Amino acid sequence: SQQGEEDPQALSIQEGENATMNCSYKTSINNLQWYRQNSGRGLVHLILIRSNEREKHSGRLRVTLDTSKKSSSLLITASRAADTASYFCATDHSNTGNQFYFGTGTSLTVIP
Amino acid sequence: NAGVMQNPRHLVRRRGQEARLRCSPMKGHSHVYWYRQLPEEGLKFMVYLQKENIIDESGMPKERFSAEFPKEGPSILRIQQVVRGDSAAYFCASSPQVGKLFFGSGTQLSVL
Numbered sequence: 001s002q003q004g005e006e007d008p009q010a011l012s013i014q015e016g017e018n019a020t021m022n023c024s025y026k027t028s029i030n031n032l033q034w035y036r037q038n039s040g041r042g043l044v045h046l047i048l049i050r051s052n053e054r055e056k057h058s059g060r061l062r063v064t065l066d067t068s069k070k071s072s073s074l075l076i077t078a079s080r081a082a083d084t085a086s087y088f089c090a091t092d093h094s095n096t097g098n099q100f101y102f103g104t105g106t107s108l109t110v111i112p
Numbered sequence: 113n114a115g116v117m118q119n120p121r122h123l124v125r126r127r128g129q130e131a132r133l134r135c136s137p138m139k140g141h142s143h144v145y146w147y148r149q150l151p152e153e154g155l156k157f158m159v160y161l162q163k164e165n166i167i168d169e170s171g172m173p174k175e176r177f178s179a180e181f182p183k184e185g186p187s188i189l190r191i192q193q194v195v196r197g198d199s200a201a202y203f204c205a206s207s208p209q210v211g212k213l214f215f216g217s218g219t220q221l222s223v224l
Contacts, residue, residue: 042215102155
């Protein structure tokens with residue numbers, strides 16, 4: 001399976017703290033994306049990082065990509081209660097065209 | 113510009129009935145993806161379509177499931193003779209090209 005895996009499965013932090021989530025995958029990628037899902041809703045795209053990039057920022061989000069380790073991390077700084085959601089990584093693999101494989105997700109709870 | 117529209121939002125079917133799930137992609141998007149999500153799990157790829165073409169259906173069960181994206185009208189995911197195991201949230205996503213996905217709010221299918 002080319003499905004990614006997020007780690008940890010669940011994370012609970014206090015408001016204001018930083019949250020770090022990791023994603024590992026198995027085969028080479030074109031790009032890796034992070035999505036957020038609020039309970040019962042569709043996924044919302046957060047950030048895309050290409051295979052030739054190592055780090056990317058968007059507001060309070062920082063994503064890193066290590067293709068040698070086949071892993072990525074998502075850092076949310078100064079977390080807010082509204083950041084409570086599930087976060088998924090999705091990988092676009094070179095040899096499968098436009099198919100996106102999603103991980104199992106990290107459930108983040110930010111306690112006010 | 114309306115987002116990806118899925119309907120119905122909730123669909124209840126008895127075993128053996130047919131389920132039809134509809135997805136209207138965002139304007140200008142020619143790529144449509146269908147995913148299935150079980151509670152507490154990530155999204156499982158089912159099928160990737162472009163207008164009038166199925167590009168990749170490797171994630172879709174060979175029997176009872178079919179998908180189409182006609183030249184005019186929404187994309188349809190059709191499940192014939194539904195069974196309890198088909199109960200899940202089905203998400204549609206569209207994209208204008210290779211890159212990020214825009215998700216609908218999903219259809220929650222419940223099979224009694």
